[in-house]
Amino acid sequence: MGGSFPARPLAKGDPALRVWIRAAGLPWDLRKTIPYLGYETFDFEVPTDDRGDCWSRFVVRVAEMHESLKIVQQALDRLAPGPTMIDDPKIAWPAKLALGPDGLGTSLEHVQKIMAGSMEALIHHFKLVTEGFRVPPGQVHQAVEAPRGELGCHIVSDGGTRPFRIHLREPSFINLQATSALAVGGLIADVIASVASIDPVMGGCDR
Secondary structure (H helix, E strand, O other): OOOOOOOOOOOOOOHHHHHHHHHOOOOOOHHHHOOOOOHHHOOOOOOOOOOOOHHHHHHHHHHHHHHHHHHHHHHHHHOOOOOOOOOOOOOOOOOOOOOOOOOOOOOHHHHHHHHHHOHHHHHHHHHHHHHOOOOOOEEEEEEEEEOOEEEEEEEEEOOOOOOOEEEEEOHHHHHHOOHHHHHOOOOOOHHHHHHHHHOOOHHHHHO
16 A cells, blocks of 8 residues: 555546536546556446536436446356455455355354364454454555546555545535536526436535
8 A cells, every 4th residue: 555646637627527528528437547447358338428418417327327237247247156255364254154144254153163163263253353454554545437426535554454544535525516507597496407417425425
């Protein structure tokens, strides 16, 4: 994680307003412009429209759903049989049996097995569940293509098992700041359609 994250110059248009600039004809998508997690190996398009209004944003959003389904199908076709959990006991929970009611791999059968077989395994399991794993000191920033725009995460580690500081750049909060501009020249009733075309998540705004 070490070091500070570099400033990244923005392309034409603010990527926070992703559905807006796509509805205005600009195909901005972090998965294409700054690929991550292997997105460069998937075949998908960045939907655009050239009308730049509420209807255009709706058309783009529906087209995005179809492109997402294409990505999901390609990912399923590539999924190899067998377990997907990393085989590193220092990071992954050592659950080799059925999942528990919480879905986290802490089934009663597994706990009984490690209690009967190895006290060290039981202690390690307890510490991993209650404390987590240590992350080297430093800071990192990563942005991903979220449904409503660019979602950024800035995490600072002091070397412990919990983040020292974390900040999320929520796109809905950024997008809503343009509501006044969207309302210019329209009726009060039009504000409902304008805000709906942004499709904000108020929980994210509250964050």
